[in-house]
Amino acid sequence: MSADVLMMAGLRPAALATLEQACRVHRIDRADDKAAILRDHGAGCRAIVTNGHTPIDDALLDQLPALEIVCCSSAGYDAFDLDALARRGVRLTNASPALAQEVADMAMLLASAAWRNLVAGDEWVRSGDWAAKGEFPLQRGLRGRRLGIVGMGTIGQHVADLAGLMGLQVSYWNRSAKPVDHAYQPDLIQLATDSDILIVIVAGGEGTRGLISAPVIDALGAQGLLVNVARGSVVDEEALIAALQSGSLGSAALDVFASEPDVDARLRALPNVTLSPHQGSGTIETREAMSALAVDNLIAHLEGRPLLSEIALG
Incomplete structure (x- = not known):
């Protein structure tokens, strides 16, 4: 089964050990002379193991004529030229099933924290305002609120399940209806317009860039909460900042941003924003599972078995 594999981004130690036992791994991610790795080994590499932040384009693929599969250890693959992969018949897998529950948990955590103003409550205690000024202002209850989910894929369905358990009324937008x-x-x-809270969980890339536009943000309204656990590119961040500053949008809870990790200073200064440093899948257990799924997909391919999480490339 042994095959040459180009590693463009690291894996967790256990998954890496499994991969190195099964394949000949060429660590371009750690190489000082990346061109030499491609020159010496590119022609024989049958697979890439990477994450969605490392570009894969025609220029790279031209140096990998034997490439059969790209195994991505993240859910997103924004940096990949999917048309180029499809033209060459290269298969693609991602790690979405391994992280779906964790990201859904984070989405609802952010929604709950922002809706109940948890960060401000924490500061109320830390600053001594509780003793000096009295009780924290009453907040709005979460149960019975209307939740709109933008994207009813694997993660969106987990969000909907959690929301139902929390007593929220769920509706959703997707490019087509789902059997849910x-x-x-x-x-x-x-x-x-119909939602109190809007949770965004669609794939990134040019197809969804600016999907949450100024009209969508305005429709959510002055009492509304926008939660983004998708990609920063999906939300028109300038429109979001303007709406939060003016009060035409009530609040936002954001795990992703247009510029990471250097988040716009205007967002960092706003009191009606709850911020998280892109931690949707950021637990040890989930990152282990994501790495393992990437390797499991590769081994399944090399053994001629069905892939575990293949992405259709048209």
């Missing part, structure tokens, strides 16, 4: 027991709303602006 929730109301489908094909008009994104109408979904925002």
Whole structure:
């Protein structure tokens, strides 16, 4: 089964050990002379193991004529030229099933924290305001609120399950209806209009860039909460900042940003924003599972078995 594999991004130690036992791994991610790795080994590499932040384009693929599969250890693969992969018949897998529950947990954690103003409550205690000024202002209850989910993929369905347990009314937008027991709303602006909370969990890339536009943000309104656990590119960040500053949007809870890790100073200064440093899948257990799934997909391919999480490339 042994094959030459180009590693463009690291894995967790256990998954890496499994991969190195099964394959000849060429660590371009750690190489000082990356061109030499490609020159010496590129022609024989049948697979790439990487994450979605490392670019894969025609220029790279031209140096990998034997490439059969790209195994991505993250859910997103924004930096990949999917058309180039499809033209060459290269298969693609990602790690979405391994992180779906963790990201859904984070989405609902952010929604709950922002809705109940948890960060400000923490500061109320730390600053001594509780003793000096009295009780923290009353907040709004979460149960019974209307939740709109933008993207009803694997993670979106986990979000919907959790939301149901928390007593929220769920509806969703997707490019097409899904076989789920929730109301489908094909008009994104109408979904925002009908929602108290909007959770964004769609794939990144050019197809969804700016999907959450100024009209969508305005439709969510002055009492609304926008939660983004997708990609920073999915939200028009300038429009979001303007709405939060003016009060035309009530609040936001963000795990992802247009510029990471150097987040816009205007967002960092706003009191009606709850911030998280892109930690949706950021637990030891989930990162272990993501790495393992990337390796499991590769081994399944080399052994001629069905892939565990293949992405259709058209």
